[in-house]
Amino acid sequence: MTPQDRQWLSExxxxxxxxxxxxxxxxxxxxxxxxxxxxGGGWADADDVAQDVFVHAWQSLHAVREPERFKSWLIGIAWRRAQDHIRSHQRRARRDQDWLQSLSLPQGVSQEDRMALEQAMQSLAPDARACVALSLSEGWTHAEISASLNLPLGTVKSHLMRGREKLLAALGGVA
Structure with missing residues (x-):
């Protein structure tokens, strides 16, 4: 630890x-x-966890008794936060996998079609994806979607029309 770091730590x-x-x-x-x-090289995840590390370190700064070990203390926090993040990611992946396995494929929908449909959904803009998901999966009316997402009714209708066209095209239907 540099003398400057030692001074900053004390302050x-x-x-x-x-x-x-x-x-x-x-x-x-x-x-x-x-x-x-x-x-695994994920910059966004690493930056999110780093933010958490520095917040936790700020809250626990009083625990640093040996200033020369500050860097190893900080890396120790990073190590524990990374493990927490990995465990959380694994739990989320297991939950998603369990959910996917619990879904039954409707008659006549192949696994390839389902994957194409998912890919087409992901290609939609987030607001269009939300409109399509609420309409097709949840059975919401245009008015309900408009009110819930705080979007004009005409915008909801446009998103649904274009979204359905993309989904039909992905499944090989006429768009």
Missing amino acids: AQSGSDIAYGRLVASHQAVVRGFLRRML
């Missing part, structure tokens, strides 16, 4: 937001790099 432990910000700036590359490698 941060006394409550200085500015000093803590400087500590974060000094150590964020190491933490983010470690998390990117731990989480």
